[in-house]
Amino acid sequence: MKVNFSWSEPTTNDTFDEYFQPDQLDREKYAQFLTSFLAQQGFDQNRDAEKQKRNYVLNLNAEWGAGKSYFLKRWALTLEEHYPVVYIDAWKQDYSDDPLMTVISSMIKQLRKQAGKDADKNVFKVSRKLVGLLKAATPALARGLTAKYLGIDPLKIMEMADDKAIG
Incomplete structure (x- = not known):
């Protein structure tokens, strides 16, 4: 184009x-x-x-x-x-302690506006819940992927470090 x-x-x-x-x-x-x-x-x-x-x-x-x-x-x-x-200005849009949420919310807001979609429709209310769920599930997902593909369980390594069992 x-x-x-x-x-x-x-x-x-x-x-x-x-x-x-x-x-x-x-x-x-x-x-x-x-x-x-x-x-x-x-x-x-x-x-x-x-x-x-x-x-x-x-x-x-x-x-x-x-x-x-x-x-x-x-x-x-x-x-x-x-x-x-999507244009994200980190100086103007940093109103959250979580930078990932700032990026995700900016993307959703701007893409919704460009698509001409109403923010109050139920389909977008569901997506807000989904973003929260994804944010909560990300650590467990990352742990599972690390364990599967690298053969390392980060949680066990952290527990071992706390027990000072790592040499």
């Missing part, structure tokens, strides 16, 4: 409730490149069946004030017309 990037004009938006100046550093070309690159890394039917779908993590690193937030917000605004996009 070809996404048209045109950041030469100023814009306002509902998503971030901000005014964006025109891009004077020609960053839209980087957004275009990264969009094409990430879309290519995702699904490709020319690959073997088990490798057609892949995940990719991208890290954007620059010094304070270099324009990372501007770039990511402007990029997100352009992409959300074509793809599901």
Whole structure:
């Protein structure tokens, strides 16, 4: 899918409730490149069946004030017309002691809004309960997977460490 990037004009938006100046550093070309690159890394039917779908993590690193937030917000605004996009600002959305819950709740809220779904529908009330259940079950699930695939039971190791039985 070809996404048209045109950041030469100023814009306002509902998503971030901000005014964006025109891009004077020609960053839209980087957004275009990264969009094409990430879309290519995702699904490709020319690959073997088990490798057609892949995940990719991208890290954007620059010094304070270099324009990372501007770039990511402007990029997100352009992409959300074509793809599901979630933008998480750890400084503004860190209202919980549990960072995982901040990420999950931000994802649910933004994707629900992009899908045009009402937050008060019963289907979403069930998903809130499911998130709580997943959060509670994660330690047991991680322990089981570690024991199965690595042959190590972390709980037993911790108990042995408490008993000072480990040399």
